[in-house]
Amino acid sequence: MIDDTLHKAIDAELGSKRCRLRFAKQLEARFEEDTQRRRSHMLVVAGMIAIPIYFLFLVNDYSFRAEIFIQILLLRLAGIFVISLPIFWLVYRGVSPIMREALMASIIVMTMLIACLVLSASTTPFSYFDVFSFGLILVAGNIFFPLRFSYACLSSALSILIMLTFVLDYEPMPREAKDLALLGIFTTTLFTLVTNYRLERSERKSYLLVLREKIRAGYYQKDNQKLSQLSMTDPLTNIANRRQFDSLLATRWQEAGEQGACLGLMVVDIDYFKAYNDYYGHLKGDKCLRKVAAAMQANSRDTDLVARFGGEEFVILMAEATAASARQAAERIRQSVEALQIPNVGHSSHSVITVSVGVATLCPSDGLTSADLFAHADAAMYIAKQQGRNRSWVADTDVLLSSANAIN
Numbered sequence: 001m002i003d004d005t006l007h008k009a010i011d012a013e014l015g016s017k018r019c020r021l022r023f024a025k026q027l028e029a030r031f032e033e034d035t036q037r038r039r040s041h042m043l044v045v046a047g048m049i050a051i052p053i054y055f056l057f058l059v060n061d062y063s064f065r066a067e068i069f070i071q072i073l074l075l076r077l078a079g080i081f082v083i084s085l086p087i088f089w090l091v092y093r094g095v096s097p098i099m100r101e102a103l104m105a106s107i108i109v110m111t112m113l114i115a116c117l118v119l120s121a122s123t124t125p126f127s128y129f130d131v132f133s134f135g136l137i138l139v140a141g142n143i144f145f146p147l148r149f150s151y152a153c154l155s156s157a158l159s160i161l162i163m164l165t166f167v168l169d170y171e172p173m174p175r176e177a178k179d180l181a182l183l184g185i186f187t188t189t190l191f192t193l194v195t196n197y198r199l200e201r202s203e204r205k206s207y208l209l210v211l212r213e214k215i216r217a218g219y220y221q222k223d224n225q226k227l228s229q230l231s232m233t234d235p236l237t238n239i240a241n242r243r244q245f246d247s248l249l250a251t252r253w254q255e256a257g258e259q260g261a262c263l264g265l266m267v268v269d270i271d272y273f274k275a276y277n278d279y280y281g282h283l284k285g286d287k288c289l290r291k292v293a294a295a296m297q298a299n300s301r302d303t304d305l306v307a308r309f310g311g312e313e314f315v316i317l318m319a320e321a322t323a324a325s326a327r328q329a330a331e332r333i334r335q336s337v338e339a340l341q342i343p344n345v346g347h348s349s350h351s352v353i354t355v356s357v358g359v360a361t362l363c364p365s366d367g368l369t370s371a372d373l374f375a376h377a378d379a380a381m382y383i384a385k386q387q388g389r390n391r392s393w394v395a396d397t398d399v400l401l402s403s404a405n406a407i408n
């Protein structure tokens with residue numbers, strides 16, 4: 001399900017006035033997927049807590065029916081070890097939602113059956129007092145676990161049926177006591193089922209609200225990513241813009257300083273571009289800029305940043321550069337643009353689009369700044385222009401280094 005459809009389904013469920021608890025099919029599947037692990041875990045933990053509480057009733061068994069205490073103990077132990085614990089293990093390992101709820105509901109029904117068997121096996125006076133505590137079994141299933149509402153209804157109905165079968169025929173229990181006990185159990189069932197319904201409803205509503213917020217947060221994150229991508233990209237050439245270059249230059253300069261590495265920078269300017277624009281028009285000029293940018297991008301390393309600095313001027317920032325590698329890279333860039341063979345008849349009849357490249361390498365550890373790197377590459381580019389264009393020129397940084405050393 002795509003997020004938009006999911007978003008609509010959530011809004012529909014939240015706005016719905018129906019009493020039905022289950023969501024529409026796809027949303028229900030998502031709900032189960034997101035909550036099943038936590039729910040299985042919670043059910044098993046609740047079950048494990050219920051076991052020692054259940055064993056407290058042995059005290060009652062011992063005082064009311066000591067003569068059959070061992071048999072009762074064995075019956076209760078069988079209920080725990082043969083039925084309940086294997087069910088907890090299955091649920092913990094993960095079964096389908098239907099199976100999970102049905103298995104947990106069967107523990108409630110089984111507990112009621114054992115309670116009734118214990119009752120019917122004993123005819124001692126006051127043994128029937130047990131019946132007044134039967135409602136606790138439904139409290140466990142409907143509130144303590146709590147089972148999903150439909151399974152809570154089913155297990156409550158079955159438990160009451162079993163109880164009625166045993167209690168109505170149980171001779172030692174006076175009629176008045178039966179009436180009172182049954183009334184108590186019926187009302188307990190109603191109270192616990194209403195509570196169970198409200199618990200499940202609020203759990204589902206909370207889930208929807210959280211899911212909706214998560215989806216919204218996802219949208220905002222995507223929007224932010226898109227915006228930040230846009231703010232860092234040159235819209236004409238689709239390569240990095242000056243903002244991205246400035247930001248990366250500062251970061252890389254700092255990193256190079258920490259690692260004792262050097263950075264290389266190329267300033268690339270298209271030759272006689274005014275003539276191209278004047279002759280072919282601005283739209284063709286734009287197309288030419290895109291082709292030149294793509295060629296430079298294709299001929300740079302993945303770790304280098306190719307950016308449009310402005311107009312027909314580009315920069316290429318090279319990580320871990322040496323003077324020799326920067327010189328080689330500058331020549332590769334120059335040749336790649338010339339190889340495009342874009343005619344520039346506006347300049348002269350046999351001319352093609354070329355670039356002049358100024359390149360400099362500096363290490364932050366020499367006590368210089370990134371502005372020095374740019375100034376030197378830019379100055380070298382102007383020398384390349386003066387020397388006749390369509391060439392690369394490596395800046396002489398020795399003078400700068402010796403003056404920096406003198407200052408230091």
Ligand SMILES: Nc1nc2c(ncn2[C@@H]2O[C@H](COP(=O)(O)OP(=O)(O)OP(=O)(O)O)[C@@H](O)[C@H]2O)c(=O)[nH]1
Pocket residue numbers: 236269270271272273274275277281282283284285286289310311312385389
């Ligand atoms: N089509 C187009 N042209 C641009 C853009 N930005 C700058 N220009 C043009 O680029 C040209 C730059 O011309 P100049 O600075 O004189 O440089 P040049 O003609 O390339 O000469 P040299 O650099 O000295 O070789 C101008 O005509 C600008 O209008 C742009 O986004 N699109």
